[in-house]
Amino acid sequence: MNTHPQTAPAARPEADGTPDALGTSAARARSAELEQLIAEDPGRFRVLTGDRPTGRLHLGHYFGTLHNRVRLQNLGVELFVIIADYQVLTDRDVADDLKGHVEELILDHLAIGVDPERSTIFTHSAVPALNQLMLPFLSLVSVAELNRNPTVKDEIAHSRQSAVSGLMFTYPVHQAADILFCKANLVPVGQDQLPHLEITRTIARRFNDRYGQGGPVLPRPEALLSNAPLLLGTDGTKMSKSRGNAITLAAGADETARLLKGAKTDSERHITYDPAGRPEVASLLLLAALCQDRTPEEVADDIGAAGAAALKKTVTEAVNEYLAPIRARRAEYARDRGQLRRILREGNERANAVADATLAEVRAAMNGDY
Known part of the structure; x- marks a missing residue:
């Protein structure tokens, strides 16, 4: 497997002059350009995307993001699908039936057409090197930057816990490790996820500025904004697993x-x-x-x-x-749960190989390869 995809063309500075500020209008314009580049040379791109295993996926997920993953895969873009099992712990005390939820997510992805021969499906917890990247990445952002992240604020506001965990607070850096471990240079996101990607881009830039004396170590991934339709749930509110107002892909x-x-x-x-x-x-x-x-x-x-x-x-x-x-x-x-486990095991093996290579580069850049 190629662990070092060609870096995507450099992002253009945004309207406010700072290269990491992903304004929505600029991101949409850039996304149109990226779609053209994908059509011309899909092999230059690697995508990281995924979901938290908190229940079966529904039609809102499908038309919002899932079908786009299959589209990119079928165009020839290398696709990494993370089942973010560790991130379930960011907003809940207990991850109920985590194993079952992981299998449901794998089933949903296989059913819609994600091909494990062409794409990598893996679980967060099974890739130790990915999580080791969290420590140096955390050193590159300030508490103030994490505190003002609007997505984190929203997650905290809607948390069902009486106290917010440290894992919730560092969620954007966790996500940066998810993206950068495989050197993804393209991330399909919704408008509300742009601040998360901004932090990932900031971390990559700061790491390269501080340690990349021989050239950039990490790509600065770009946002691929979709015109995903907003589907309401059957009760007229936002379609959600937790609200019981969604039609799942598994529904009869x-x-x-x-x-x-x-x-x-x-x-x-x-x-x-x-x-x-x-x-x-x-x-x-x-x-x-x-x-x-x-x-x-x-x-x-x-x-x-x-x-x-x-x-x-x-x-x-x-x-x-x-x-x-x-x-x-x-x-x-x-009908064959053993096959699901084989697919996941093989995906975890591929993800580990990529993560180990990236961590080795990171350590070498930091003069820590001893």
Whole structure:
């Protein structure tokens, strides 16, 4: 395996003049450029992405990030998928059924088309060298920088614990180690994750400035912003595992129909696509449109005055038809748990080889290879 992908073209300074400030407008413009570069030479890029194993993935995850991972893989980009089991501990005291959740995440990824022969699926806890990078990286950021990170503030505000752990506070540096251990130079993110990536870029720059006398040791990864659609849950709020308002990829056709039958709409009979004025109806139209490769307006025009019942019927049929092959692949993989463990073991071995090589370079740069 190539452990040193070609560094992506240098990021352009952002509007405020600081190279690590990832403004949203600048990040979107740069993402368009990156998409063109990916089309021209996908082999120059390595992507790190992943999830915390806290439950089965749902349609919000799928249309938000998962299908994009498969797209990048199929274009020829090297893909690393981290199952961030250690990060489960950042916001909860006990990681319930962690082993089961890890297997569910592997099943979801295999079902949607992540190919373990072309991509690396691994668990955070199984890669010791990755976690060793945390210590030198922590020395490169200040407490003030961590304290003002807006994503950390939001995580802390929504934490279910009475006290915030040190692991929660250092979460952005933890994520930097996840990205930099494999020298990922491209990270698909949502707008809300830009501050995390900014810290990763800052750490890479400071490490290279301080220790990279023979040239840069670590890449400064770039954000690949997607135009991921926002799908609401069946109760009209943000789709979430913990709120019980999501349709998981593993849900059966009958369960999907039951959940969508109870989805929140409104009292207006004529169906129109109006995200601002009718967010619940608009979200259902968007879901059907994504599954049918149409526009929400086209779906709305077809339903017209038939009302919410017809809307829910349309969405249910569209979702079940779209998910049928994914569910079939998931069921096939689920029959052989031994295969899941083999896939994970092989992915962990590949990730460890890459992490060991990066840690050796880091130690050498710091004159610590003794």
